[in-house]
Amino acid sequence: MTHPVPIPSAGGDTTLAARSQRAVWHPCTRLRPDAAANEPPLAIASGDGPWLIDTDGKRYFDAISSWWVNLFGHANPSINAALVQQLQTLEHVMLAGCTHAPAVELAERLSALTQGALGNAFYASDGASAVEIALKMSFHFWRNTGLTAKREFVCLRHGYHGETVGALAVTDVEIFRDAYDPLTRRAHVVMSPDARQARADESAADVAARALGELEALLRERAGQIAALIVEPLVQGAAGMAMYDPSYLEGARALCDRYRVHLIADEIAVGCGRTGTFFAWEQARGGAAVPAHAWPDFLCLSKGITGGYLPLSIVLSRPEIQHAFVADDVARSFLHSHSYTGNPLACRAALATLDLFESDHVLARNAERARWLGDAMAGIAADPRVTHVRQRGMIWAADIDAAAAGADFAARFHLAARERGVLVRPIGHTLYVMPPYVFDAALANWLGEQLRDTLHAVLAHPHPHPQQEARHAA
Ligand SMILES: *Cc1c(COP(=O)(O)O)cnc(C)c1O
Secondary structure, eight states: OOOOOOOOSOTTOOSHHHHHHHHOOOTTOOOOSSGGGSOOOOOEEEEEBTEEEETTSOEEEETTHHHHTOSSOBTOHHHHHHHHHHHTTOSOOOSSSOOOHHHHHHHHHHHHHTTTSSEEEEEESSHHHHHHHHHHHHHHHHHHTTOTTOOEEEEETTOOOOSSHHHHTTOOOHHHHGGGGGGSOOOEEEOOOOGGGOOTTOOHHHHHHHHHHHHHHHHHHHGGGEEEEEEOSSEESTTTSEEOOTHHHHHHHHHHHHTTOEEEEEOTTTTTTTTSSSSGGGGTTTTSOOOGGGSOSEEEEOGGGGTTSSOOEEEEEOHHHHHTTOOSOGGGSOOOOOTTTTOHHHHHHHHHHHHHHHHTTHHHHHHHHHHHHHHHTHHHHTOTTEEEEEEETTEEEEEEOHHHHOTTHHHHHHHHHHHTTEEOOOBTTEEEEOOOSOOOHHHHHHHHHHHHHHHHHHHHSOOOOSSOOOTTOO
């Protein structure tokens, strides 16, 4: 071994942020050799509704819901109360050979939200593990059905499905994937329906039709080897909030039916009301009710399902999926498990989250909040350096002209917004907000003003492009 390299951070500094830099290996963060280049993490002491409060008492509006997980604010009184009660009843028990009320009730309620089209709730802890479960189940289903050649997957250009080795295989975001390419079984990547690709005479629906054409060409060729297509319905989050026409979903469902390929809907980010409906898939038919046969074969949920409190993920599937696993033969069984599968505290937080959706009529009230959000961003939308302004429910995004943005736009915007009391992390040149569902018109307007001022300040001092910036730099 060579000499250990000291971790670059301010040596004698005893602030929480500096101690964190020495003791914690932070996710999705570069460790630069120049200590001064390593921005200390924001040390958060507490949370209060949409606000995060740092160790100096400064408040930040959590405009991206703490990486898209928080729904009803931090330290939400009703989720807190439900968790305290669960904590005093049962903190955890294994879910193989045992069961408990929170896991059963949550499974029943999620199935009911699909009108029974999906069920068989399979629990895990993180989004990536839910994706791995769906991939394994799909492959294993075909094997149990005698179609052992079906072992390939299809994903969309710039799709993101998590960062474990299996999930990376269906993830097309270079900065997360490229280093590990030798470890993964790369999926087929087909055209994304991202509406920003529209040519002069094309609508978003035309782009979706073009993308479906490419998908069909692949399926016609290789459906015998393909187990499943995986998509992020309506919004490709990590691609930079790429939004697309809902007709793609119905079209993809029809193609998957025709060519006998499973469809996996990754609703880890877009589920739980972010796009306006509880499941994004509910918009697949342009607002008309989705009949049972038109749901995906698998639907993955995580992130917001616990209100942003605890790690929990769930894979729902169609009834016929589970039928293929009914056998005495152990090799035909789905023996996958995680130690914390179906943790009662996490399930209880999810039940409290579903309770809030019902008691507070959240989806109906979010329609109004979505309007406030769009109106509040009008000042940014009107800026000539801003293009592709888009919104789907509670997700608003726009692209900043690359030349105007300059180098390191995302990092510079993040820091400048922090000064103004807003926590945001642009993706490349895409500025987006995805706030928790706890703001009124006045707070939305305040947010819009802070972001507009931040944008003006950041664009007034652009950094020249030293080299080409990674498109998806987080
Ligand atoms: C965040 C995310 C994942 C991965 O979830 P983790 O809990 O971070 O593993 C997968 N798919 C999508 C669409 C996501 O946004």
